[in-house]
Amino acid sequence: MPTRPKPKLNLRVLILVFVLFAALATLANSFWVMFKIQKQELIDSALQVNQAYATRIASGVEQVLSSDQKRLEYAAGLLGGSFGDARQLEGEARRLLGQDNSFNSVLVTNAAGTIIASAPEHLHLNGRSLQDPAPLEQRQPIISKAFKSIAGNLLVFVSQPVFDSQGQYLGLVGGSIRLEHKNALQDLMDRQVRQDGAHVYLVDGNRRVLYHPYPERIGEIVARDPIVDAALSQGGGALQAQDAQGVEMLAGFARVPSSGWGVISQQPLGNIQTLLQGTMSKVAKGILPLGLFGVVLIWWLGARISAPLSRLADSAKRLDSPDSYARISAIPAQYFESWQIRRALLLGTSLLQEKIGRLNQQAQSDALTGLANRRAMQDALAHWQQVRQPFAIVSMDIDHFKRVNDTFGHGVGDETLRAIAGLMKQNSRADDLPCRAGGEEFVLLLPNSSLRTATEVAERLRASIAAADIDTVGHITVSLGVSLWQPGEGSITAALEKADQLLYLAKQGGRNRVVAEQRSLAVS
Known part of the structure; x- marks a missing residue:
């Protein structure tokens, strides 16, 4: 009756190949586990660094805004006693503008919102009305959300109400921070330069970008970004997520308490993967000699282990021989598997009947x-x-x-x-x-x-x-x-x-x- 062709591989070769494969698979698995652990440690470290970085920057922004509010508060106290003196109002506006580079412009309005003093003079703001009536209505210190000025510039307005000695509301004094222009806030953020795609940016409560290392993104409204969501809704933390451009980022974030702004420090996950690949390449080169020695050792041990199985396989071809039982019994069973195979050959008939019963x-x-x-x-x-x-x-x-x-x-x-x-x-x-x-x-x-x-x-x-x-x-x-x-x-x-x-x-x-x-x- 027809039979399949005789296999070219014998049991010894199959066992040796399997053992070698198992050893290589174990080595590969160990390498992969080490890779995953190292990657997670690097990710956790990057998240912690980014969170600390964002917290430090948020503290710096808070100090800048707090300093601006204190200067305006001091000026409001001075103006409350001489609000009718136009020369003093103009002088105070120029003093605030020239004191440092915090504000790009300073103005004073009356209670109706009309600008009665301003600096610099070339902007010709006197006589105009305040764009946003919110500071007049609330009559309290305010840091506004970003908005477009009449000239089309993106601004943030910091203001303090002005009261006279009897507590009557007279108007307000405030300074504008032009986000695309040089000022104390811009200088603070420009110092936070990072490498390899890592960067820091600042958003307000309306998800508008107030600062970004890429100037063309300043003023952009960020949509569908879980990192921005977390920065605006939580006090601080870290997150691995895709940004609005679909790039997987490792981000730390912190909130600026006085303004509700969010500071985000992030770097691409690809940076970690590139660094890790270089490290693992060095590890692989280091373990290669030991791996080759292990392969040779396994091959030798596999040949020794498979020898009894080869003798059993040779005896199985001659089960009809008168001395087959004695020959199989004489094969040493040095480990359980060879003993089990030898026993299986002697009990083959009963096992076959059991199989027929199961079928x-x-x-x-x-x-x-x-x-x-x-x-x-x-x-x-x-x-x-x-x-x-x-x-x-x-x-x-x-x-x-x-x-x-x-x-x-x-x-x-x-x-x-x-x-x-x-x-x-x-x-x-x-x-x-x-x-x-x-x-x-x-x-x-x-x-x-x-x-x-x-x-x-x-x-x-x-x-x-x-x-x-x-x-x-x-x-x-x-x-x-x-x-x-x-x-x-x-x-x-x-x-x-x-x-x-x-x-x-x-x-x-x-x-x-x-x-x-x-x-x-x-x-x-």
């Missing part, structure tokens, strides 16, 4: 539910007919099972069938035979059962299924038909068809019910 059992079972399949059911029916043993038939079908497959998928449908099979087993007697006839159709055969008993079993099974809570599907119902076969009362096929007809009557009658054959329930 026969599989042929009689439904692969999905573990119930008896149609072949097993037919064998049982043929045997009972031969020995003239009466039996009852319960034919069962799942109601609206197509909805389960259509709604939840066939995987959930299979789980439902297995759950129904389990309930059938629970509600069956020791001698009963639960079967899956096909699809969602089941049959329960009850040998030596009366029609009354079979109907009670069917009703108990129906109630058990209706009450069961099946994962994902919830509650389902079944319809059942019950018939009885007795020797001399027709064919078994007719009894099966009768049970199916009763099942369909149950479905037509509204489902979730049992319909039994109409005869005396005492008949057995």
Whole structure:
């Protein structure tokens, strides 16, 4: 009879290859675990550094804004006593502007919001109205959100209310910080230069960029950025996420308390990966010599270990030889596996019979539910007919099972069938035979059962299924038909068809019910 070609590899080579593969796989896995741990440590370190960096910068911004507010507060106190003196108002505006480079312009307004003094003079602001009436209405120190000036410049306005000695509100004094222009805030941020794509930027409560190392992004409204969301909603922290441009970033953030601005210090995750790849390349070069030595050692040990197996394989080709038992017994079993193989050769016949028995059992079972399949059911029916043993038939079908497959998928449908099979087993007697006839159709055969008993079993099974809570599907119902076969009362096929007809009557009658054959329930 035809056979497959003889394999070119022997057991020794296969074992050696497997051992080598296992060793290399272990080495690769160790390398990968080391890579992952080192990567996570670098990521955690970068997040901590960025958070500390953002916190330090936020503290610096807070100091700049606090200093600006204190200078304006001092000026407001001076102006409260001489608010009607235009020369003093102009002088104070020029003094504030020239004191340092915090403000790009300074102005004083009356209570109606009209600018009555300003610096520098070339802006010609006197007589104009304040763009944003909020500082006038609130009458308290304010750091505004960024806005476009009449000239189209992006500004932040810091102001202090002015009151006279009786507490009457006179107006306000304030300074504008032009975000695209040189000032104390810009100088502070410009000093935070980082390398390799790492950078720091500043946003206000409206998600508008107040500072960025790329000037073209100043004034941009940032949308859908979890890092910005965290910076504006939390006091401080660190986060690994994609920025608005879709680049994976390691970011630290902190909030500026007085203004509600968010400071973000971030660097691309790719920086960490590049650094890590270089490090791991050096590690790989360092362990390569030891790895090669390990491969040679494993090859030698593998050859020693496989020697008994090779002798057993050679003996297996001559099992019909008179001295085969003695020859196999003489092979040293230095470890458990060689002893087990030697024992398997001596017990081969019994193992083969056990395998045949298992195959026969599989042929009689439904692969999905573990119930008896149609072949097993037919064998049982043929045997009972031969020995003239009466039996009852319960034919069962799942109601609206197509909805389960259509709604939840066939995987959930299979789980439902297995759950129904389990309930059938629970509600069956020791001698009963639960079967899956096909699809969602089941049959329960009850040998030596009366029609009354079979109907009670069917009703108990129906109630058990209706009450069961099946994962994902919830509650389902079944319809059942019950018939009885007795020797001399027709064919078994007719009894099966009768049970199916009763099942369909149950479905037509509204489902979730049992319909039994109409005869005396005492008949057995």
